[in-house]
Amino acid sequence: MKKLLDSYGARVLAFILCCLFAMTAIACAAGFAYVYYEPGMESDAPRNFADSELANSYTWDQVWRVIGPVVYSPSAPDTENGSPDRFFLPDPESGFSCVIRDADGNILEDTRISASQPAGLKQAENYTVEAYINLPVGRSSELYGYVTLYDLLYNGRNLFFPIGLAAGLLTLLLFIFLMAAAGRTPEGIRLGGFHRWPLEIYLGILILIAVFFAYVIAEIGYRSLMRELLLYGTVLAVSVLTIGVAALLGCMTLAARFRAGQWWRGTVTFFFLTWAWRIVKWCWKILCRFCAGLWRGTSGLVRALPLTWKAVLAYCAFTLLNILLSANVLWNGAGFLFCLFVLDAAAGLAVVWVTMQLKKLQAAGRAMAAGDLSYTVNTKYMLPVLREHAENLGAVSLGMTRAVNERMRSEHFKTELITNVSHDLKTPLTSIVSYVDLLKGLEIQEPQAREYIDVLDRQSQRLKKLTTDLVDASKASSGVLNVNMESVDLTELARQSAGEYAERFALAQLEPVLNLPEECVVRADGRLLWRVVDNLLTNVVKYALPGTRVYLDLARQEDKTVLSLKNISREALNIPAEELMERFVRGDTSRSTEGSGLGLSIARSLMELMGGELRLTLDGDLFKAELVFG
Amino acid sequence: MYTVLICDDERDIRSALRIYLTAEGYEVLEAENGAAALEMLEQHQVHLVLMDVMMPGMDGMTATARLRESSNVPVILITAKSEDNDKILGLTVGADDYVTKPFNPLEVLARVRAQLRRYARLGGMSVKTSDLACGGIVMDDDAKQVTLNGEEIALTPTEYDILRLLLQNPGKVFSSREIYTRVWKDDPLTAESTVPVHIRHLREKVEIDPANPRLLKVVWGKGYKLEDKGK
Numbered sequence: 001m002k003k004l005l006d007s008y009g010a011r012v013l014a015f016i017l018c019c020l021f022a023m024t025a026i027a028c029a030a031g032f033a034y035v036y037y038e039p040g041m042e043s044d045a046p047r048n049f050a051d052s053e054l055a056n057s058y059t060w061d062q063v064w065r066v067i068g069p070v071v072y073s074p075s076a077p078d079t080e081n082g083s084p085d086r087f088f089l090p091d092p093e094s095g096f097s098c099v100i101r102d103a104d105g106n107i108l109e110d111t112r113i114s115a116s117q118p119a120g121l122k123q124a125e126n127y128t129v130e131a132y133i134n135l136p137v138g139r140s141s142e143l144y145g146y147v148t149l150y151d152l153l154y155n156g157r158n159l160f161f162p163i164g165l166a167a168g169l170l171t172l173l174l175f176i177f178l179m180a181a182a183g184r185t186p187e188g189i190r191l192g193g194f195h196r197w198p199l200e201i202y203l204g205i206l207i208l209i210a211v212f213f214a215y216v217i218a219e220i221g222y223r224s225l226m227r228e229l230l231l232y233g234t235v236l237a238v239s240v241l242t243i244g245v246a247a248l249l250g251c252m253t254l255a256a257r258f259r260a261g262q263w264w265r266g267t268v269t270f271f272f273l274t275w276a277w278r279i280v281k282w283c284w285k286i287l288c289r290f291c292a293g294l295w296r297g298t299s300g301l302v303r304a305l306p307l308t309w310k311a312v313l314a315y316c317a318f319t320l321l322n323i324l325l326s327a328n329v330l331w332n333g334a335g336f337l338f339c340l341f342v343l344d345a346a347a348g349l350a351v352v353w354v355t356m357q358l359k360k361l362q363a364a365g366r367a368m369a370a371g372d373l374s375y376t377v378n379t380k381y382m383l384p385v386l387r388e389h390a391e392n393l394g395a396v397s398l399g400m401t402r403a404v405n406e407r408m409r410s411e412h413f414k415t416e417l418i419t420n421v422s423h424d425l426k427t428p429l430t431s432i433v434s435y436v437d438l439l440k441g442l443e444i445q446e447p448q449a450r451e452y453i454d455v456l457d458r459q460s461q462r463l464k465k466l467t468t469d470l471v472d473a474s475k476a477s478s479g480v481l482n483v484n485m486e487s488v489d490l491t492e493l494a495r496q497s498a499g500e501y502a503e504r505f506a507l508a509q510l511e512p513v514l515n516l517p518e519e520c521v522v523r524a525d526g527r528l529l530w531r532v533v534d535n536l537l538t539n540v541v542k543y544a545l546p547g548t549r550v551y552l553d554l555a556r557q558e559d560k561t562v563l564s565l566k567n568i569s570r571e572a573l574n575i576p577a578e579e580l581m582e583r584f585v586r587g588d589t590s591r592s593t594e595g596s597g598l599g600l601s602i603a604r605s606l607m608e609l610m611g612g613e614l615r616l617t618l619d620g621d622l623f624k625a626e627l628v629f630g
Numbered sequence: 631m632y633t634v635l636i637c638d639d640e641r642d643i644r645s646a647l648r649i650y651l652t653a654e655g656y657e658v659l660e661a662e663n664g665a666a667a668l669e670m671l672e673q674h675q676v677h678l679v680l681m682d683v684m685m686p687g688m689d690g691m692t693a694t695a696r697l698r699e700s701s702n703v704p705v706i707l708i709t710a711k712s713e714d715n716d717k718i719l720g721l722t723v724g725a726d727d728y729v730t731k732p733f734n735p736l737e738v739l740a741r742v743r744a745q746l747r748r749y750a751r752l753g754g755m756s757v758k759t760s761d762l763a764c765g766g767i768v769m770d771d772d773a774k775q776v777t778l779n780g781e782e783i784a785l786t787p788t789e790y791d792i793l794r795l796l797l798q799n800p801g802k803v804f805s806s807r808e809i810y811t812r813v814w815k816d817d818p819l820t821a822e823s824t825v826p827v828h829i830r831h832l833r834e835k836v837e838i839d840p841a842n843p844r845l846l847k848v849v850w851g852k853g854y855k856l857e858d859k860g861k
Contacts, residue, residue, distance in 0.1 A: 493851035
């Protein structure tokens with residue numbers, strides 16, 4: 001079947017057959033229609049031509065021809081004179097003869113011959129005409145075509161329907177086949193030949209042909225057809241065939257083009273539309289480029305102007321408009337007053353808008369100054385000038401964030417390094433401490449050796465303290481430490497601390513004096529706070545002048561709570577207070593006494609971790625440390 | 631005669647500890663990592679283990695956890711890290727006590743002694759129902775006698791009263807004022823640092839290292855409490 005569909009020969013054959021079958025079907029349909037409309041035709045009884053519808057039609061024709069001169073000539077003589085010449089009487093040789101009567105029944109003419117067969121009465125105008133057909137009809141007679149046709153119709157009266165039906169069905173089948181085959185080739189669907197012609201032109205030619213032949217058919221006319229049945233019949237058949245062929249070709253090309261897809265590509269309209277679209281697009285592009293250039297030029301010019309000039313220009317434009325409108329109000333009446341109002345309102349709105357943006361920028365600057373580096377400004381609806389400013393602010397904060405992060409990372413790294421190093425130091429230190437202790441237990445005679453062992457002991461203890469303090473200091477300063485904030489009673493803490501140090505104060509000949517309220521609760525981490533107080537009191541015990549008092553005062557100052565610790569230094573302190581809190585800085589520059597020099601530094605870092613502050617004041621020999629809680 | 635197993639990767643530290651422990655009359659075994667220690671424990675009768683935390687091969691935490699699967703021998707961890715997390719992890723895993731490097735040899739000896747006493751004696755000792763006990767401290771209120779790991783300790787009457795208050799409420803935090811009111815039965819107007827001083831004395835008698843108490847703890851800025859162990 002596929003092969004058949006693809007075959008070109010099959011298609012040509014099918015095309016020819018389809019046309020022929022169609023012709024047959026049309027002819028049969030015409031014949032069937034005649035048989036259907038002529039009464040008595042379907043019976044087998046022998047019928048005379050004279051009784052037929054064809055004969056009736058012919059005789060009517062002839063009757064009009066005969067009486068035509070009388071009816072249609074206004075100059076015709078009066079009927080009462082009864083000149084027989086007035087009628088155009090038929091040739092006795094022809095197949096028609098008649099008897100003409102006037103309205104009163106008087107016979108005016110009679111051309112009958114012996115072989116005349118009556119063919120009905122015709123009433124025309126004021127005459128009654130008895131029509132007769134002279135049988136048999138000779139070959140030369142104009143009636144010959146009618147008779148032949150009638151014989152044909154009569155003889156084939158039972159065949160029209162079945163043959164027509166069969167031919168119609170076959171035509172339909174072949175039509176379907178042709179539609180299915182259109183456009184196919186053994187290599188797939190290809191459009192070739194006429195199918196490549198522009199659709200409109202092709203269809204237009206086909207339609208022109210069809211219309212021409214339809215005109216031809218219309219021109220032939222019934223009478224001439226009957227007179228020259230063979231000639232005009234052939235012309236008719238050829239015309240119908242041509243129209244059919246044209247229709248079929250049109251259908252086929254449509255089918256082929258639909259099958260190939262994108263049928264519209266083969267049309268002239270499409271071709272022109274494509275071109276038109278291209279031209280429109282090209283024009284649009286040029287227009288866009290022009291507009292963009294214009295905009296860029298203008299905006300570039302505006303942007304290049306200094307900010308001050310821009311503001312001045314804007315103000316000048318506003319003022320000029322204002323003056324113009326005011327002048328118009330004066331001369332042309334109140335209509336322009338409305339415009340003036342609108343202009344002023346718009347200017348007011350613009351000022352508010354700019355102010356709001358400035359306020360945003362101000363808020364951003366303030367947040368950044370306060371240390372909030374994650375603050376961002378929404379620059380979506382900002383003036384370009386202000387947006388630039390906002391973006392600069394963002395860049396500053398970004399750079400600072402980056403620097404802070406970098407700093408944090410390096411601090412963490414440092415802490416980790418210090419922690420690891422001091423862990424590694426602890427193991428050998430343990431050995432040193434243990435073996436020094438063992439040495440101390442031995443009986444050593446040399447007094448110098450014992451002195452050396454004492455030095456070893458003291459220094460190894462210092463080293464021990466130093467390693468621990470070092471870890472604490474780096475942790476506290478980098479904020480790696482866990483801070484567990486809770487409610488802490490400073491009174492209780494001060495009492496506890498004083499209790500812890502009671503013996504050591506006594507040993508250093510110091511008298512603690514506590515000035516504490518009943519209760520004073522702040523938020524802090526108790527353990528860390530104890531480390532702070534511990535470090536401070538260690539210093540007091542170490543550096544305070546024996547025989548003096550140590551004051552521990554707790555008081556609320558304004559909105560802050562301050563725990564202060566005062567003592568008299570044993571030696572003159574020759575360095576600023578701030579510097580005392582730096583790492584490894586100690587009041588005694590000789591560094592002979594024990595201590596790592598980290599105590600105050602740790603204390604300060606811990607206070608900061610808890611959100612507090614450590615203040616040191618040196619007033620002569622008075623050393624004052626204050627723990628300030630927000 | 632008790633046998634102590636020392637597990638540390640540092641030979642010098644093992645030797646030093648061996649000298650101290652032998653001088654105290656203990657039998658000493660040595661292992662250089664956790665795996666060796668576990669092996670040693672299977673072969674010998676060991677009464678106490680001193681376990682270093684950071685060792686090549688099997689570390690001290692893992693070894694402690696392993697040996698706890700089959701034995702309840704006391705374990706003292708020796709750790710170089712002073713972070714709380716490490717101490718907590720060690721105690722959770724099954725250690726009985728810990729010392730931090732660089733340690734004081736005498737402190738180690740004291741802890742060894744305390745653990746051995748508890749391990750050996752407490753099991754067989756009868757504790758009267760009327761007795762107050764917590765973490766090795768036993769108070770016989772009838773005889774007004776206090777023992778720590780089986781050894782009697784001498785307390786002043788004030789210290790005794792404070793300890794009794796704390797023993798009666800293990801884990802509860804008492805502020806200095808509260809303790810003063812309950813013990814002195816007086817208004818704490820001039821209490822100042824009386825209670826803290828007494829507590830400190832008490833701590834010196836009860837704790838091995840009073841600066842790092844394990845039982846009688848200071849809750850800074852709140853008060854004092856007795857660590858509620860063994861519950």
